Amino acid sequence: MRIAPLDPADIRDPIAVITGGWSREKDRSWLSGNTVAEALSEMGVKTLVLDLADNRDTLLEGLAEASKAFLAIAGRGAEDGRLQGLLETLDIPYTGSGVLASAIGMNKITAKTVVSAAGVRVPRGTRIDPTATAEDESLRVSRMLELPVMVKPVSEGGSIGLQVAPTVDSLAQALIDVADGELMAEAFIPGRAVSVGVLEDQLGVVHVLPALEARTPNGIYSYAAKRGDAECDYHCPARVSPDTLADLQRQAAAAHCALYCHSYSRHDFVVGDDGRAWWLEINTLPGLSRAGNLARMALADGIPYELLLTHILRGADIDRRTRP
Ligand SMILES: Nc1ncnc2c1ncn2[C@@H]1O[C@H](COP(=O)(O)OP(=O)(O)O)[C@@H](O)[C@H]1O
Ligand SMILES: [Mg+2]
Structure with missing residues (x-):
């Protein structure tokens, strides 16, 4: 996928990097937020870091100064459509998926129902x-x-x-x-954890990134493994057969579209010992640290971190009235 480099002259007003919040994932959100803000600044973009957990006046004052919001945050209150709804009401363009995909995607049961109707394989x-x-x-x-x-x-x-x-x-x-x-x-599907990133251009064309395998001793990509506190080896591209790879790619693209996602998303699967891929969940706002899973997959596809952020930032220009 070709992503044209960013011209900082196109962006005069500051970009609000929204991070933090009050969810149980707030540490990981801060990691994304700080990395994104630093990288955007190095790219010549003026940024303003806003903590979603700040008081209402501070948050609204910060948003009033910004031309767009870059969402570098995860978890409840942010990844579930509430923040997206607030920004739409305030008429502030924001990155990533809209209210509908965010709300459905945050609820694993509803998300599975929707994607399975689109032919995606989900565990009972x-x-x-x-x-x-x-x-x-x-x-x-x-x-x-x-x-x-x-x-x-x-x-x-x-x-x-x-x-x-x-x-x-x-x-x-x-x-x-x-x-x-x-x-x-x-x-419970015995197997290995594989994640698949999806990038969608402004015309709605979907591009699937190389699959990433997180190899742990018991096959479960646990809280400790995600934080680097337990044994975990990453392999990108994932060491799966060409058939499984094609199946993962088809299912990730189908889930992205069925859930009305925009711009980017990351899908978690477990690949069973028989090679079948089972879709577990979507991350509409996946972590964006440099060593994070999405950045690893993008890099394996020849997309450096800065271009990944450029792609995500351009996604804020989507017309939300015609693309829910
Ligand atoms: N049904 C399952 N069978 C096997 N492993 C699973 C199953 N559900 C979750 N896992 C493991 O747990 C990890 C986290 O689960 P996931 O559904 O992605 O939730 P989270 O939102 O916490 O990331 C997965 O990456 C996978 O390794
Ligand atoms: Mg997951």
């Missing part, structure tokens, strides 16, 4: 009924899905609160331990 799963007891729910889930199952929050990221439950008792315990907001249980 179920929402945990918060009004039922952990014992009743663990029995119901074990009858519906084969054990082990994966228990995870419906609207969290960064592998926060993830647990594999191999028995009915451990499942009941996991439902008690993880109990923080809405939960889901999903068939």
